[in-house]
Amino acid sequence: MNRRPILAVLYEHGAVSPAEIVAGLAELGSLVFVLPPTDSAHVRQVRPLLSSLGEVVDRSGDEIGDAAGLRALAPDAVLTFSESQVLATASLAARLGLPGQDIDTAHLLTNKHLQRLRLRESGVDNVRFATMRSLDDWPSALEAVGLPAVIKPVRGEGSRHTFAVNTVAEAEQLLPGAFSCSAPGSDNGPVLVAEELLSGRKLGDFGDYVSVESLCDGDSIQHLALTGKFSLVHPFRESGHFWPSSLSAAEEAEAITLTTAALRALGATTGLTHTEIKLTPDGPRIIEVNGRLGGRINHLARNACGVDLVRIAGLVALGQRVRPSALRPARVHFATWGLAPTEPCDVVAMGGGDEVRILPGITGYRPYFRAGDHLPGGMNTRAMDLLWGHCANHDELSTILGRALTILRYDLSSDSGVRTLSAADSRKGPRPR
Numbered sequence: 001m002n003r004r005p006i007l008a009v010l011y012e013h014g015a016v017s018p019a020e021i022v023a024g025l026a027e028l029g030s031l032v033f034v035l036p037p038t039d040s041a042h043v044r045q046v047r048p049l050l051s052s053l054g055e056v057v058d059r060s061g062d063e064i065g066d067a068a069g070l071r072a073l074a075p076d077a078v079l080t081f082s083e084s085q086v087l088a089t090a091s092l093a094a095r096l097g098l099p100g101q102d103i104d105t106a107h108l109l110t111n112k113h114l115q116r117l118r119l120r121e122s123g124v125d126n127v128r129f130a131t132m133r134s135l136d137d138w139p140s141a142l143e144a145v146g147l148p149a150v151i152k153p154v155r156g157e158g159s160r161h162t163f164a165v166n167t168v169a170e171a172e173q174l175l176p177g178a179f180s181c182s183a184p185g186s187d188n189g190p191v192l193v194a195e196e197l198l199s200g201r202k203l204g205d206f207g208d209y210v211s212v213e214s215l216c217d218g219d220s221i222q223h224l225a226l227t228g229k230f231s232l233v234h235p236f237r238e239s240g241h242f243w244p245s246s247l248s249a250a251e252e253a254e255a256i257t258l259t260t261a262a263l264r265a266l267g268a269t270t271g272l273t274h275t276e277i278k279l280t281p282d283g284p285r286i287i288e289v290n291g292r293l294g295g296r297i298n299h300l301a302r303n304a305c306g307v308d309l310v311r312i313a314g315l316v317a318l319g320q321r322v323r324p325s326a327l328r329p330a331r332v333h334f335a336t337w338g339l340a341p342t343e344p345c346d347v348v349a350m351g352g353g354d355e356v357r358i359l360p361g362i363t364g365y366r367p368y369f370r371a372g373d374h375l376p377g378g379m380n381t382r383a384m385d386l387l388w389g390h391c392a393n394h395d396e397l398s399t400i401l402g403r404a405l406t407i408l409r410y411d412l413s414s415d416s417g418v419r420t421l422s423a424a425d426s427r428k429g430p431r432p433r
Contacts, residue, residue, distance in 0.1 A: 014295075151163055151175065210245055241297070297309065335388040338410065348412060
């Protein structure tokens with residue numbers, strides 16, 4: 001009898017849920033959830049669920065010891081869907097002789113300083129940037145980058161602790177908090193990176209950036225989809241995406257060509273990647289390249305095209321060659337979400353779900369919180385809910401969302417009292433320039 005393959009998934013909060021991991025990978029083999037050395041609040045919450053879905057293994061943080069412990073389980077694949085686990089996944093795959101990104105490539109995909117440096121050296125993109133280890137480095141960073149600038153952690157995801165500065169006074173006010181909330185990587189390198197703030201061109205109701213979803217398999221790079229985006233919410237929080245994009249064929253081709261050059265420069269060879277592209281008046285520019293599936297992209301793929309990208313990632317990690325068709329539905333499929341306030345508060349009620357579910361063009365709605373849940377605040381992207389559907393064209397998309405987002409509402413309690421916020425309200429405020 002043939003042994004059932006074992007897939008080791010390095011798990012943390014990331015692009016897909018435990019349910020999506022099981023739906024995509026359970027047919028391929030038995031699951032082992034490999035958890036980080038220190039439990040986050042999220043991992044503590046889902047640990048019992050993960051234990052019911054597969055075997056759970058805790059990493060110690062000692063790479064040699066962790067590889068030896070995992071080797072005893074004889075996994076056939078090692079993969080992750082979490083940004084924070086990309087580097088550890090590459091290391092374990094290399095030690096176990098399994099398919100995975102090269103360790104040097106994993107460093108480039110997870111360290112914004114190294115990534116910008118490689119893209120500059122290879123001639124792919126030359127965004128001005130500078131790194132900072134402390135406040136003492138700000139004057140030299142300012143001189144190198146200029147204003148306006150965007151400040152972000154060297155390592156991070158979900159727009160966490162990412163903000164724009166337009167004046168020196170604004171930077172001096174915000175930087176101390178950014179340094180206190182960020183930590184250097186294991187190499188004790190720079191903590192923050194300052195980059196020139198790329199100015200996007202207006203695209204009507206939609207965002208001035210896109211993402212390219214790609215599959216890397218050896219020397220082959222296959223671009224599966226170009227994802228349109230809704231406008232960013234202050235400071236850099238995402239609010240949703242859709243397929244196909246609203247770009248012309250020529251504009252899409254430019255973005256894809258730039259993505260190919262970036263992935264080759266970074267040495268990406270194994271698995272799914274998610275490349276964010278700013279659409280400037282002078283052409284597309286790289287925002288960042290991520291060495292994993294994009295957040296909620298699998299949900300869009302399953303609803304729009306019936307394709308499970310988690311399964312595809314599993315097949316590639318097992319060493320199989322996969323050639324899926326391009327993900328370009330005939331109708332416009334979308335997913336969007338309300339955003340939690342940047343100030344701490346508690347959820348009193350979530351409303352409007354039953355009303356919005358019956359609207360034309362809406363096929364699903366899922367709240368993420370319930371009465372009594374605490375929202376910690378912060379500038380990262382924290383979705384209140386998920387709304388999805390499809391329609392005939394992009395004009396109809398704008399109309400559908402204009403109606404649906406005013407119906408969804410959140411009653412929130414804070415020190416200043418109880419207030420009601422609609423999903424549309426949650427997306428208002430100053431836009432990143």
